[in-house]
Structure formats: C-alpha cells, structure tokens
C-alpha cells in the first residue's frame with residue numbers, strides 16, 4: 622500500500638519505520654529541513670522498548686543521552702524524589718530532540734522512505750473515498766492512506782475541517798536554554814508554586830533547559846526571565862512560547878486519513894511523555910493499516926478513535942490528579 626506522511630517528527634518517523642518493515646511504500650514530507658529544532662528533552666523510560674522495536678535503541682544510546690531514575694519534585698525549597706519504578710530500575714533519557722528526531726528519520730530513510738525535506742503541502746484534493754492527493758509547489762502525491770503528523774499545527778486536520786475540543790483554559794508554556802550554570806541535579810527537577818511549575822533539566826555537561834507553565838492564567842514572562850536556579854548561566858539558543866492548551870481532535874481517523882502525535886492530541890509538558898505518546902500513536906496506526914487487508918476501513922478507523930480517546934482521557938485524569946496533589950489553585954482545567 623502507498624502511504625503519504627506529512628511531518629517527520631517522532632510520530633511520523635515511527636509510523637514510517639513500522640510500515641516499511643511490513644513492506645508498504647512510504648513518502649514523507651516535512652516543511653523543515655533536518656536536523657530541525659524541537660522542544661522536549663526528557664523522555665519517559667516507557668520509550669525504551671519502543672526504541673528497541675523501531676531498531677534505534679543502539680543509535681540513541683550512542684548519542685550519549687543522560688539517564689535518570691525519576692523526577693525531583695520541589696515545593697518551598699523541599700525536594701521529594703519520585704522514582705519512575707524503583708523495583709525495575711526504570712531510567713528515562715535526557716537528550717537533544719534534534720539529534721533524536723534525526724536518528725528516527727534516518728532509520729525510516731534507510732528502510733526505504735522517500736523523504737522530501739523543506740517542502741510544504743499546498744493543497745488537498747478530495748474524492749468520495751476521502752483524500753485523493755496532496756499537492757506541493759512541485760509535485761502531486763497520491764496514496765491509499767494519508768497521515769497527519771504535522772504536530773500542533775495539524776495541517777491536514779485543519780484542511781479536512783476536523784475540529785478540536787479543548788479541555789483546559791488557554792495554556793502557554795515558555796522554554797529556553799542556559800549554558801554554563803553551576804546548578805547541578807542528578808535528575809530533572811519540577812519546581813512547584815501556587816500558579817504552576819518550572820521544569821529544569823540538564824541536557825549536556827554545560828547546558829540546561831527550562832520550561833515555565835502558569836496554569837492559573839496567562840502570565841507573560843519577560844525575555845530575560847530565567848528560573849532562579851539558572852541565573853548564574855547565560856541564555857543561549859532558542860527561547861519560545863508555545864500553546865499547550867489541552868486539546869484533542871473530534872475525530873482522529875476519517876475516511877483514509879489518520880491524525881497522530883500532537884496533530885491528534887496535545888497535553889501540557891507536565892504530562893512529561895508527549896514523545897512517547899507520539900511514537901505509540903504512530904506504531905498503532907501502522908499496525909491498523911497493516912490490518913486493513915483483513916478488516917474494513919470503518920473498523921480500523923473506529924479502533925483508532927477509541928484507542929486515542931482512552932489514552933487521552935487516562936492522561937488527563939493523571940495530569941489533573943498531579944495538579945491537585947501540588948495544590949495548584951484557580952486553574953480551570
């Protein structure tokens with residue numbers, strides 16, 4: 622079968638790898654040229670078996686990620702360590718997304734994906750079956766299935782008039798990088814206050830990243846703001862504000878189109894496993910496309926919608942419980 626994937630982040634590339642392993646033909650289009658920047662360096666340990674399944678665990682380990690056993694939760698200066706799973710010694714990863722995403726994409730290309738980087742889709746052509754083809758400024762791509770893996774922009778979903786439900790008030794996360802700070806911690810730190818949290822992670826010997834999220838209301842932070850722990854260092858690289866309002870597409874599978882990763886559902890980074898969920902949704906869609914020779918399209922679309930619904934609502938319940946535990950007041954989520 623021929624599959625066109627828009628977006629070559631973790632969701633798009635993991636779908637491609639799984640489809641190619643099963644003999645499908647895959648074309649990928651990303652508006653960015655790789656390597657490209659992306660936020661989010663702390664990967665949940667649950668990702669390790671998936672990296673093995675995608676045959677990229679060795680390459681990921683070779684890129685020398687830092688590893689951690691859990692998260693330090695800090696309230697009023699007092700720190701409580703929460704291990705992921707003490708009995709099993711689970712370890713998360715701290716790494717550079719641009720390196721990690723390139724490892725995933727290169728694996729897809731090695732297995733036969735045709736990748737068009739720095740190319741944007743411009744038009745969707747429809748037939749009664751759903752999507753017939755997608756145009757760029759130079760080509761027309763036809764396929765049996767079309768996958769929207771364009772992240773928060775959800776380009777194909779928007780063109781296909783798929784609407785989103787929101788489950789929180791507007792949430793804007795700020796993030797940036799600091800080099801040469803002497804601040805040291807074995808584990809990523811989540812520093813709680815009455816309005817929200819600040820996340821600090823060391824990603825290299827001399828480089829930290831931070832994320833700030835206010836859950837009460839949108840508190841705009843100044844361009845020089847840094848977490849207290851990192852003010853001895855120097856701001857470096859990209860600093861951005863990102864809309865992380867909790868949302869999910871009303872349908873994540875329609876006709877011959879699937880939405881995966883952030884294009885299907887977004888939670889704020891407090892859930893701490895956006896990359897894991899993106900990869901899981903990609904693997905799930907590849908599995909369902911594989912089933913399409915023996916099951917009706919209607920059945921596989923329903924299965925996917927149900928799966929996303931369950932995953933998303935499980936995650937929302939956990940995130941709400943976490944925010945209640947740390948007593949964040951007045952939030953409307």
Ligand SMILES: Cc1cc2nc3c(=O)[nH]c(=O)nc-3n(C[C@H](O)[C@H](O)[C@H](O)COP(=O)(O)OP(=O)(O)OC[C@H]3O[C@@H](n4cnc5c(N)ncnc54)[C@H](O)[C@@H]3O)c2cc1C
Nearest residue numbers: 628630631632652661663771772776882883894895896899
């Ligand atoms: C501040 C912040 C911190 C985070 N921290 C973490 C963390 O620590 N751990 C974690 O697991 N998750 C974290 N996340 C979430 C994580 O970044 C996302 O969940 C993850 O990147 C989703 O992967 P994806 O493949 O769906 O989308 P993306 O990684 O966003 O990839 C989408 C791809 O689509 C391409 N694209 C966009 N528009 C188009 C278009 N029109 N046509 C073609 N291509 C297009 C983009 O160039 C990009 O390559 C964080 C998010 C934020 C905002």
